[in-house]
Amino acid sequence: MKHIEPTDEYDYYCTDCQSIISPKDKVCPHCRADTSEFIEEEEDSFDELDEEISPKKYPALRVIATLYQAIAVLIAIMTLISFLLLLQQPTSNPVFSIGSLVLGTIGVITFLALSEAIKVFIDIEHGIRGITRLLKRRDTEEED
Secondary structure, eight states: OOOOOOSSSSOEEOTTTOOEEOTTOSBOTTTOOBOHHHHHHHHHHHHHHHHHSOTTOOHHHHHHHHHHHHHHHHHHHHHHHHHHHHHHOTTSOHHHHHHHHHHHHHHHHHHHHHHHHHHHHHHHHHHHHHHHHHHHHHHHHHHO
16 A cells, blocks of 8 residues: 655645545545545554654653642632731722732733643643654655
8 A cells, every 4th residue: 555645734735646635534525435444554553653652751841731730729718818808808909909810810821831831831742752753764665
């Protein structure tokens, strides 16, 4: 079977007429060639690749990301408690209670963003490793 190069992450070339097809197409809409076998092979290679790449790399970064999430939850709880306490005090200025709510919200968003940024960097590294392995596998298949 002829190797089909994907044009992007969703489209493939038909093995017979070289028209662009979608992975959802089991039959080429242009020439009616069966494409299901190739698409299943590609999906299987991606599943194998995910198994090859360890999802537990960078355990310290994963722990830090989880800690940032926990800190964000603690800040949210403390912000709500302080907001409610400031509102109940008859001598307190409402500006202080609204200010504490705004600053607490900024703190929560900041720590959640830091946590997600760490996860994004880990996912980028995971994706780059996957692409590198796929390219190496493709190069070895082309040499054979």
